[in-house]
Each structure stands twice: as structure tokens, then as C-alpha cells.
Amino acid sequence: MWSVVTRKELKDALRDRRALAALLLFPLLGPVMIYFMFNMLIDIAEDAVEVTLPVVGAEYAGDLIDYLQQNGIDIENMRLNSRPASEGEFYSQPQLDEISQAIRSRRFDYVLVIPPQFDELIGASRGSNIELHMESTRTTSSPKVSRISSLIDAWSRETAALRLIVRGINPDIISPVSIVRIDVASQQSRVQSILGMVPFFVIMAAFVCGMGVAVDVxxxxxxRKSLEPLLVNPVPRYTIVIGKWMAAVLFSATGLVLVMILNFFSLSQVPLEEVGIVFNLGRLEIIGVLVTTLPLALFAPSIQIFVGIFAKSFKDAQAYLSFIMLLPMAPFFFNMFNTQDREFWMNFVPMLAQHMLLTDVVRGETPEIIDFILAGTSLLFYSMLFIFGASQLMKKERIIFT
Amino acid sequence: MIEVRHLCKRFRDIVAVDDVGFTARNGAITGLLGHNGAGKSTTLRILYGLLKADQGSAMVDGIDVVTDSLKVQASIGVMTDAHGLNPRLTGREHIEYFARLRGMKEALIQTRIDGLIETLDMGDIAERRAEGFSQGEKMKVCLSRSLVHDPRNLIMDEPTNGLDVMTTRSVRSILQKLKQENKCILLSSHIMQEITALCDEIIVIAEGRVLMQGTLDELARLTRESDLEEAFMKITRQG
Incomplete structure (x- = not known):
């Protein structure tokens, strides 16, 4: 009998532009964003490989320039056309202005400026400044700037060590500790943070796509004051509630599946191998994602139905449900601050459990079957509670008549 | 047959129905007459199982409306005060929905609906979405969905409210026909002419109490007025 209600509500919803728009537009949002973010990331990564360094006064620092070139930096001599430096200054103000102008006009992203007596000072075992002119707000060039800086630092340490050795001193004396960074995942981690958005969009879809229907029914x-005539029919309240719930569930599940298909499609369009990521979702992973998320399509509409019955009008319902929409974001905040490992109780927290499972699956780790079962059944249990609650609410006189 | 005994219902401090009792026979049209807020709708809502009485009992064909509400709902057709049509469904779809909820066979549903469309002259609205239906058109759809399962008992809250003359007449003739079929018909109205034109038995309600009940003649005799309107004014003033 509940299917009579579901069929009628679906027919109604499919004629409702508002509900359809939520169903079809939201799933597009995430994959499109992910696609563009990945492409941006890949562009940046590709750029970092070839670094061209414009230098003023390269002839004053032969050793350093050689060192940079050996480490894959292309040196480009920047010719200055302004008035040359007069006695007592390294570079004239117009020359410095010319350098700044070259960066501001985006001819260069950064310029290395070497003072004329650099080699002389270094040769005399003294220190010298060199200037790296750049604009720190230009984030696209920041990986290159940090690469150049670290190379110069490395050269400086090497030079210092040589000076000490010449004087018969062990260079370890001035650097008791040196940190050796073994970076296995600098680029990976950024990719992970973008991949981390996939669970978010999937969980959101469960909430967004069925909401229009859940509120309408x-x-x-x-x-519309159509509840009273409906409840006069000899049908138990829970049958009616289940019928309505199922209509919203179908919308929510359709949205979920759409989001997943689109996400995988957009990820398959991104040349992930260029940033050194192997992302191959096999059949097992896809099943894992489906098993994790489909219970969400039962859970999200069950809350929305429960809350929707409380509300006297669309307006009321929207106000209440905007709070509910914060729920899918909760696990993200939690995970942002949570430093402890996964604990057993987390399997029973709706959304958090799903989020953890999805994150694992997207990262290519396979969670244990028991985790899927615990997360799924606890969601099912909560959904039943809300549906039971909604059926009880539908018996209240104040709900039927006002 | 509908029997109501000592029914009481209060909403917080307001006593909506206060010791109401009456019987609506089969093969007769019984009318609840009273001003707005007299307790007519509350009484009917208790009968069709959406409100719980604080005291008293109500039976439809001998079945208690509280303990066996689904069974009672299956034996009645109800036209509620609120029409509540869905703007995106057509007239026919509204009637189909309720018929299916009552578990009717698909073939029977279509014959019944075709019949109702014919009698109530709804050809032009059957396949149109309810968005923009006039008051009369809405009423026809509501009436049809309360009759589609051919109930033994009919409960109607202000059934001809807002109908034009033509439709009012066809509603009346439908009710007369149902009466001939020995159905029990209970309706409420605040319109005197409605009650005089239709009802065999009249129950006058004011402030939740039954002031008087009987046939039109009996009421006129009791109040020594030939005109029901005068009688009504006189009774309610005493109450």
C-alpha cells in the first residue's frame, strides 16, 4: 500500500521544477569543481619542473650560478637599460625600479639580484646579501621561489662547510642537527585534500537531492491542507509515512548515484598520472562506495521527513532544514581537529562513519567489511527511529489540523 | 448508521463539544446545523477518526471509532472541511489516489471515476491540473474522492459551501439518490436553506451542545415557528 503513496508523490515531484532542479543541478557541482581544481594543480606542478631564473649580475657570482644550473635552473640574464650605478652604490635607483617594474608587469615572476662584489666577498670568506625580488601574493610562482631559495641556502651551507674544513674544523660544529626531509608526498597531499572533497559532495548529495521532495510531502x-483528507483513508500512518519517505529516498539515491558517476568521470578526465598519482577505482572500490553511501539515501530523507512534519509551511521547513544541512559538514570539522585514530564508537556516528569509510576508499585503502556493516546498520537504525517518530507525529491533532 | 453518545472534547480551556449525542439513520440525510465554531466540525472529525474524544463514544455501523478506526474509515466516505488539492495533479489523479489507497481494483476505479465525472459534469477538469481550479471545481473533486469507493456512510463538512446553483443542485440530487440506496448521510452546514432542502433529521448545535433535534416539522412545532431560520434564531438565543 505504501507504494501507492510513493507513486503519487513521485509523479507529483517529477512535475515540480524546484525538486527536479535540486536533483539534477547539485550533482554537477562537485565533479566540475574537482575537475577544475585538479587541472589547476597539475598546471602548477608542471610549471615547477622547469624553473627559469632571471638574474641581474650573474657574472659576479660564477660559482653560485654554476651550482644553480647544475640543479636544473635555467639562468636568464636580465639586461638593465637604466642609468648605471654611480660611485658608491651597487645598483642605481632607476635600475632597481626597472626590476620592480618587470615583476609588476608580469614580465618576470621574480628576479635574483647579485651585488657586484659578491665573488670578492665570498672569496675573502665574508658574507654577502643577495636579493630575490618577487611578489609574494603571486601563488602560482611560490613553488619555484621556494625551490630557488632552498638551492641558494644549500649552496650557502656547502660554502660554509668548505670554509671550516679549510681551517681544520669539522663543519658539524656549527650544525649539530640537520633535518633531512624525505618528502614522499608533497604533491600527493594536495591531491588527497582535493580527493577528500569527493566524500563531502557525495554526503551532501544525499541531503540535497531528496530534500525538495521530503519537504513537499x-x-x-x-x-496545502491536504493532510486531513489524506488521513481519512483507512491506511495506517506508518504506511503513509513510509510511502512518502520512499519517494524522497528515490530522489536522494538517484542524486547519490549521479554524483558518484560524475565524480568518477571527472576524475578519469584529469591526467592524474602527471602529478604522480595512481588513482584507479576498481570494481571493489565502487561497490565499497555504493555500500557506504546508499544507506545515507535512506537516512537523510528520514530526518527531513521528520523535521518536515514539524513545519507548518515550506518557509518553516526551510528554516529548520538549513540547520540539518550543517550535519553533513560536521564530520569534516571533526576530522579537521581530530588527531586521534579511528575509534570503535565512531562507527556508530552517522556521517562520521560514512566519511571515514569514503575517505579510505577514495584513498585506495580497503576498510574492513565489519566497518561497512556497522556503519550501514546503524544508519538504518537511526532512519527507522526517525520514521517511527514521524508516524507518531502524524497522529497528533495539532499536526493534522494546523 | 452513525451513533454518537455523550461526546465531549476540549482544546485546552475551550470546550468545543459538550455532551453531544445523536443518531444518523440509514436511508436518511441528517444535518448538523450551527454557527461557525459551534462544534460541528469537531464532532465530525471525531467520527472520522482524526480527533480523539475526551469522553463519550461514537460508533459507525456498530464499530467504535476509537478502537477500530481503520475499519470505520473503510466504511465511510468523508468530505473534509479542508479540500487540500495538489496543484500538480489532475482531477482524475486525485480521485485515483484515494481509490487506490482504499485498495480498489484498477478496473473498478476507472469505471467509478468515469461515472462520477459524468454525474458531476467534470469532463473539463478531469484531465486538467488542479492549479487554478475554482472553488466549485475543487468541491467536485473532493466530493468524487469521498464517493469513489461507494461507502455505506457519508460524512460531509459543509458540502455545498461555495458551489454555484447548478452544482448545488446536482450535489443535492446525488445525495437524494444515495439516500434511496439506504446510505447513511451526515452533513454539517451553517446555511439554513441547505438543511431545509436536504435533511430528514436536523440537529441544532450551539457552543458545543445539542440544543434540539428532530424533523423540520418537529422543530417548527417545538419552537412554534414555521420558518426554520426563525426557529434556529429562537433556539440558539435560548441556549
């Missing part, structure tokens, strides 16, 4: 029914 509850608060909408009250607003």
Missing part, C-alpha cells in the same frame, strides 16, 4: 502537505 510533509510541510507542503500541511501548507
Amino acid at each position: 510533509t510541510a507542503g502537505e500541511r501548507e
Whole structure:
């Protein structure tokens, strides 16, 4: 009998542009964003490989320039056309202005400026400044700037060590500790943080795509005053609630599946191998994602139906449900601050459990079957509670008649 | 047959129904007459199982409306005060929905609906979405969905409210026909002419109490007025 209700509500919803728009537009949002973010990331990564360094006064620092070139930096001599430096200054103000102008006009992203007596000072075992002119707000060039800086630092340490050795001193004396960074995942981690958005969009889809229907069949029914005539029919309240719930569930599940298909499609369009990521979702992973998320399509509409019955009108329902929409974001905040490992109780926290499972699956780790079962059944249990609650609410006189 | 005994219902401090009792026979049209807020709708809502009485009992064909509400709902057709049509469904779809909820066979549903469309002259609205239906058109759809399962008992809250003359007449003739079929019909109205034109038995309600009940003649005799309107004014003033 509940299918009679579901069929009618679906027919109604498919004629409702608002509900359809939520169903079809939201799933597009995430994959499109992910696609563009990845492409941006890949562009940046590709650029970092070839670094061209414009230098003023390269002839004053032969050793350093050689060192940079050996480490894959292309040196480009920058010719200055302004008035040359007069006695007592290294570079004239117009020359410095010319350098700044070259960066501001985006001819260069950064310029290395070497003072004329650099080699002389270094040769005399003294120190010298060199200037790296750049604009720190230009984030696209920051990987290159940090690469250049670290190379110069490395050269400086090497030079210092040589000076000490010449004087018969062990260079370790001035550097008791040196940190050796073994970076296995600098680029990977950025990719991970983008991949981390996939679970977010999937969980959101469960909430967004069924909401229009869930509100319409509850608060909408009250607003139209069609609840009273409906409840006069000899059908138990839970049957009616289940029928309405299932209509919203179908929308929510359709949205979920759409989001997943689109996400995988957009990820398959990104040349991930260029940033050194192997992302191959096999059949097992796809099943894992489906098993994790489909219970969400039952859970999200069950809350929305419950809350929707409380609401007298669409407006009320929207106000209440905007709070509910914060729920899918909760696990993200939690994970942002949570430093402890996964604990057993987390399997029973709706959304958090799903989020952890999805994150694992997207990262290519396979969670244990028991985790899927615990997360799925606890969601099912919560959904039943909300549906039971909604059926009880539908018996209240104040809900039926006002 | 509908029997109501000592029914009481209060909403917080307001006593909506206060010791109401009456019987609506089969093969008769019984009318609840009273001003707005007299307790007519509350009484009917208790009968069709959406409100719980604080005291008293109500039976439809001998079945208690509280303990066996689904069974009672299966034996009645109800036209509620609120029409509540869905703007995106057509007239026919509204009637189909309720018929299916009552578990009717698909073939029977279509014959019944075709019949109702014919009698109520709804050809032009059957396949149109309810968005923009006039008051009369909405009423026809509501009436049809309360009759589609051919109930033994009919409960109607202000059934001809807002109908034009033509439709009012066809509603009346439908009710007369149902009466001939020995159905029990209970309706409420605040319109005197409605009650005089239709009802065999009249129950006058004011402030939740039954002031008087009987046929039109009996009421006129009791109040020594030939005109029901005068009688009504006189009774409610005493109450």
C-alpha cells in the first residue's frame, strides 16, 4: 500500500521544477569543481619542473650560478637599460625600479639580484646579501621561489662547510642537527585534500537531492491542507509515512548515484598520472562506495521527513532544514581537529562513519567489511527511529489540523 | 448508521463539544446545523477518526471509532472541511489516489471515476491540473474522492459551501439518490436553506451542545415557528 503513496508523490515531484532542479543541478557541482581544481594543480606542478631564473649580475657570482644550473635552473640574464650605478652604490635607483617594474608587469615572476662584489666577498670568506625580488601574493610562482631559495641556502651551507674544513674544523660544529626531509608526498597531499572533497559532495548529495521532495510531502502537505483528507483513508500512518519517505529516498539515491558517476568521470578526465598519482577505482572500490553511501539515501530523507512534519509551511521547513544541512559538514570539522585514530564508537556516528569509510576508499585503502556493516546498520537504525517518530507525529491533532 | 453518545472534547480551556449525542439513520440525510465554531466540525472529525474524544463514544455501523478506526474509515466516505488539492495533479489523479489507497481494483476505479465525472459534469477538469481550479471545481473533486469507493456512510463538512446553483443542485440530487440506496448521510452546514432542502433529521448545535433535534416539522412545532431560520434564531438565543 505504501507504494501507492510513493507513486503519487513521485509523479507529483517529477512535475515540480524546484525538486527536479535540486536533483539534477547539485550533482554537477562537485565533479566540475574537482575537475577544475585538479587541472589547476597539475598546471602548477608542471610549471615547477622547469624553473627559469632571471638574474641581474650573474657574472659576479660564477660559482653560485654554476651550482644553480647544475640543479636544473635555467639562468636568464636580465639586461638593465637604466642609468648605471654611480660611485658608491651597487645598483642605481632607476635600475632597481626597472626590476620592480618587470615583476609588476608580469614580465618576470621574480628576479635574483647579485651585488657586484659578491665573488670578492665570498672569496675573502665574508658574507654577502643577495636579493630575490618577487611578489609574494603571486601563488602560482611560490613553488619555484621556494625551490630557488632552498638551492641558494644549500649552496650557502656547502660554502660554509668548505670554509671550516679549510681551517681544520669539522663543519658539524656549527650544525649539530640537520633535518633531512624525505618528502614522499608533497604533491600527493594536495591531491588527497582535493580527493577528500569527493566524500563531502557525495554526503551532501544525499541531503540535497531528496530534500525538495521530503519537504513537499510533509510541510507542503500541511501548507496545502491536504493532510486531513489524506488521513481519512483507512491506511495506517506508518504506511503513509513510509510511502512518502520512499519517494524522497528515490530522489536522494538517484542524486547519490549521479554524483558518484560524475565524480568518477571527472576524475578519469584529469591526467592524474602527471602529478604522480595512481588513482584507479576498481570494481571493489565502487561497490565499497555504493555500500557506504546508499544507506545515507535512506537516512537523510528520514530526518527531513521528520523535521518536515514539524513545519507548518515550506518557509518553516526551510528554516529548520538549513540547520540539518550543517550535519553533513560536521564530520569534516571533526576530522579537521581530530588527531586521534579511528575509534570503535565512531562507527556508530552517522556521517562520521560514512566519511571515514569514503575517505579510505577514495584513498585506495580497503576498510574492513565489519566497518561497512556497522556503519550501514546503524544508519538504518537511526532512519527507522526517525520514521517511527514521524508516524507518531502524524497522529497528533495539532499536526493534522494546523 | 452513525451513533454518537455523550461526546465531549476540549482544546485546552475551550470546550468545543459538550455532551453531544445523536443518531444518523440509514436511508436518511441528517444535518448538523450551527454557527461557525459551534462544534460541528469537531464532532465530525471525531467520527472520522482524526480527533480523539475526551469522553463519550461514537460508533459507525456498530464499530467504535476509537478502537477500530481503520475499519470505520473503510466504511465511510468523508468530505473534509479542508479540500487540500495538489496543484500538480489532475482531477482524475486525485480521485485515483484515494481509490487506490482504499485498495480498489484498477478496473473498478476507472469505471467509478468515469461515472462520477459524468454525474458531476467534470469532463473539463478531469484531465486538467488542479492549479487554478475554482472553488466549485475543487468541491467536485473532493466530493468524487469521498464517493469513489461507494461507502455505506457519508460524512460531509459543509458540502455545498461555495458551489454555484447548478452544482448545488446536482450535489443535492446525488445525495437524494444515495439516500434511496439506504446510505447513511451526515452533513454539517451553517446555511439554513441547505438543511431545509436536504435533511430528514436536523440537529441544532450551539457552543458545543445539542440544543434540539428532530424533523423540520418537529422543530417548527417545538419552537412554534414555521420558518426554520426563525426557529434556529429562537433556539440558539435560548441556549
